[in-house]
Amino acid sequence: MHRLAKILPEIQPEEIQVLQTLEEVTHRFEYVPIEEVNKRTTIDAEDVLFLLSQLNKRGLVQRTKKRYLGYRISQTGYDALALYDLAQKDVILSLGQPYGVGKEATVYRALDANNEEVAVKFLRWGRTSFRRVRRLRTLKDEPLYSWMDFSKRAAKREFTALRILQKVGGKVPTPLAVSRHVVVMSKMSGTLLLHLVDLKKPQKILEKIVQQIQLAFQKAELIHGDLSEYNVFVDENEQITLFDWPQWQPLTHPNALWMLKRDITNVTTFFRRRFRILYDVDETLTRVTASPNGKMKND
Ligand SMILES: Nc1ncnc2c1ncn2[C@@H]1O[C@H](COP(=O)(O)OP(=O)(O)OP(=O)(O)O)[C@@H](O)[C@H]1O
Numbered sequence: 001m002h003r004l005a006k007i008l009p010e011i012q013p014e015e016i017q018v019l020q021t022l023e024e025v026t027h028r029f030e031y032v033p034i035e036e037v038n039k040r041t042t043i044d045a046e047d048v049l050f051l052l053s054q055l056n057k058r059g060l061v062q063r064t065k066k067r068y069l070g071y072r073i074s075q076t077g078y079d080a081l082a083l084y085d086l087a088q089k090d091v092i093l094s095l096g097q098p099y100g101v102g103k104e105a106t107v108y109r110a111l112d113a114n115n116e117e118v119a120v121k122f123l124r125w126g127r128t129s130f131r132r133v134r135r136l137r138t139l140k141d142e143p144l145y146s147w148m149d150f151s152k153r154a155a156k157r158e159f160t161a162l163r164i165l166q167k168v169g170g171k172v173p174t175p176l177a178v179s180r181h182v183v184v185m186s187k188m189s190g191t192l193l194l195h196l197v198d199l200k201k202p203q204k205i206l207e208k209i210v211q212q213i214q215l216a217f218q219k220a221e222l223i224h225g226d227l228s229e230y231n232v233f234v235d236e237n238e239q240i241t242l243f244d245w246p247q248w249q250p251l252t253h254p255n256a257l258w259m260l261k262r263d264i265t266n267v268t269t270f271f272r273r274r275f276r277i278l279y280d281v282d283e284t285l286t287r288v289t290a291s292p293n294g295k296m297k298n299d
């Protein structure tokens with residue numbers, strides 16, 4: 001069984017209490033002094049120490065003994081807090097194997113309260129998630145808590161986009177819940193566009209994608225911002241799903257049109273190279289942005 005899947009059945013309420021205490025003050029200390037933990041919890045000091053050493057053994061916290069005895073929550077500990085919360089709210093019953101490990105997220109299969117399969121996406125932080133961060137802001141030597149914050153904000157952003165798109169009938173996974181850096185959504189069926197080599201009617205798929213980009217632009221007033229053959233699923237009935245939305249931007253963003261053009265370029269380039277379908281980027285951009293009366297939306 002995957003390491004994370006073990007957390008859910010094994011985690012104790014008292015361990016969660018200690019983790020939550022660390023989480024509360026994580027922005028104030030690199031490592032939270034043991035005295036600070038004791039001050040903030042009703043659990044006996046001796047028990048706190050025992051719980052923390054158990055959590056440390058299982059990799060849910062990290063310890064320092066350098067200048068003082070202190071602890072900080074690890075990425076796995078943060079995962080545990082989110083999982084526990086989602087289980088408490090009956091969003092998920094159990095966690096299974098990952099579907100996919102991306103550069104910025106790991107997506108696990110899970111079962112919901114009705115034993116239906118759902119997808120649980122953990123937004124990651126750290127060195128591997130630099131690409132997207134760099135795109136959004138200047139990266140300096142960020143302390144740990146700001147990485148936690150960043151992945152938490154990314155999860156909220158993705159959840160919000162899915163909700164807005166769902167409302168206007170967008171072909172996206174259904175958002176089910178969000179806790180900290182974790183988004184729960186419906187499971188998509190199909191295959192990543194990247195892996196499709198012989199499509200019966202490739203142009204039909206490209207048309208559907210362009211229509212979805214247009215729907216997002218016209219009705220949801222937002223732009224995906226990272227669209228490519230890596231973020232589109234196609235099922236056996238040639239239905240498509242556009243996923244992976246944490247970097248979306250509203251049309252009001254100063255770079256919105258530039259991002260839209262890049263999304264369109266990525267998709268049309270893929271279809272040109274793989275299926276010899278020639279779509280002009282600027283023409284497609286005009287189609288996407290033209291409002292029903294024929295004017296550019298941002299004119
Ligand atoms: N709702 C879902 N249902 C089923 N599988 C999913 C779902 N969401 C994501 N996946 C799987 O997880 C993979 C990674 O998802 P996603 O693209 O959202 O994360 P990512 O870390 O941004 O990935 P990358 O950086 O590679 O684009 C997908 O390629 C897909 O295989």
Ligand SMILES: [Mg+2]
Binds near residue numbers: 231
């Ligand atoms: Mg992706």
